Amino acid sequence: MLRKIQICLCFCFVSGILYEISLLSSTVFSYLPMAQHYLTPEQVLNLGKSIIFLETTERLEPPPLVSCSVESAARIYQDRPIILFMRGLTNETALDMNTSYAAFSLLSSMKNVFIFPLQMETVFQETPLLQWYNQVVPEQEKNWVHVSSDASRLALIWKYGGIYMDTDVISIRPIPQQSFLAAQKSRFSSNGIFGFPARHKFLWDCMENFVLKYNGNIWGNQGPFLMTRMLKTLCNLTDFQGTEDHSCQNISFLNPQRFYPIPYPAWSRYYQVWDKSPSFNHSYALHLWNFMNRNRKVVEAGSNTLAEKLYKTYCPTTYEDLIQNAKHRDPLSPEDAE
Numbered sequence: 001m002l003r004k005i006q007i008c009l010c011f012c013f014v015s016g017i018l019y020e021i022s023l024l025s026s027t028v029f030s031y032l033p034m035a036q037h038y039l040t041p042e043q044v045l046n047l048g049k050s051i052i053f054l055e056t057t058e059r060l061e062p063p064p065l066v067s068c069s070v071e072s073a074a075r076i077y078q079d080r081p082i083i084l085f086m087r088g089l090t091n092e093t094a095l096d097m098n099t100s101y102a103a104f105s106l107l108s109s110m111k112n113v114f115i116f117p118l119q120m121e122t123v124f125q126e127t128p129l130l131q132w133y134n135q136v137v138p139e140q141e142k143n144w145v146h147v148s149s150d151a152s153r154l155a156l157i158w159k160y161g162g163i164y165m166d167t168d169v170i171s172i173r174p175i176p177q178q179s180f181l182a183a184q185k186s187r188f189s190s191n192g193i194f195g196f197p198a199r200h201k202f203l204w205d206c207m208e209n210f211v212l213k214y215n216g217n218i219w220g221n222q223g224p225f226l227m228t229r230m231l232k233t234l235c236n237l238t239d240f241q242g243t244e245d246h247s248c249q250n251i252s253f254l255n256p257q258r259f260y261p262i263p264y265p266a267w268s269r270y271y272q273v274w275d276k277s278p279s280f281n282h283s284y285a286l287h288l289w290n291f292m293n294r295n296r297k298v299v300e301a302g303s304n305t306l307a308e309k310l311y312k313t314y315c316p317t318t319y320e321d322l323i324q325n326a327k328h329r330d331p332l333s334p335e336d337a338e
Contacts, residue, residue: 185256
């Protein structure tokens with residue numbers, strides 16, 4: 001009798017997990033938030049069409065801009081899983097973080113947001129990057145935080161498909177294209193946001209070139225310069241004349257207005273007060289250039305800056321919990337977001 005009860009309980013538990021996974025693949029994430037704790041990264045990623053963010057530093061508290069990026073994506077892409085991979089997390093600590101930090105609690109409460117440890121050796125399995133990863137010495141790498149992020153995003157999107165976004169990208173409307181690169185300017189691609197279906201040849205070729213042309217001392221050599229030189233092998237890049245997009249074989253090369261309407265030399269304008277805020281009618285998301293933010297400009301409640309208005313509109317929970325109520329919490333880590 002006891003044996004039958006044990007079998008019955010086991011069956012019920014497994015059925016419950018399968019049921020939660022089946023709910024994930026529906027158009028609305030209508031499961032209980034606690035169900036996220038039972039899902040592995042592979043189970044979520046295998047659903048396809050994930051929006052992926054990476055944190056390759058060891059910090060455990062996502063600052064407001066990271067939280068805003070993830071929240072805005074969760075609101076814009078409500079039928080897709082939003083995944084934040086964090087290097088500082090381990091399997092033992094992952095489930096406890098939502099009670100330790102304000103941003104974890106905030107993001108964990110969103111039904112389509114998942115926060116997982118970033119385990120690079122697992123990520124690089126079955127890709128050209130594994131041999132490179134096993135040979136490189138992170139402590140001797142000048143730009144390891146960025147290089148490891150460049151590699152991880154290529155491998156994850158190649159394996160599972162979806163969209164990669166930097167953690168300083170605020171989503172404002174859905175991206176209609178499935179296979180795309182984002183032009184930072186004419187004839188030059190960024191790698192801060194891109195999307196492809198799983199096993200796309202372009203990303204495999206990028207990973208092979210990553211290893212072949214590896215030079216960790218040159219910032220961006222494995223990132224935007226890699227994407228640009230690989231795109232140039234497929235077609236002749238020309239200047240953008242207006243707000244049109246370009247096409248390179250089966251890849252959309254999206255106009256700088258889609259993600260970079262404010263170019264990096266003018267990045268500080270996000271933290272200024274505008275007489276009339278821009279409409280960003282031609283944009284899908286906005287890259288806030290946090291890498292350029294050396295003076296640590298932040299969004300402050302009541303400042304009326306463009307960034308504050310974006311927070312209020314596209315990540316209102318982050319704005320309320322982490323900006324308006326910031327004075328009640330400890331200062332956040334000043335480390336860079338990608």
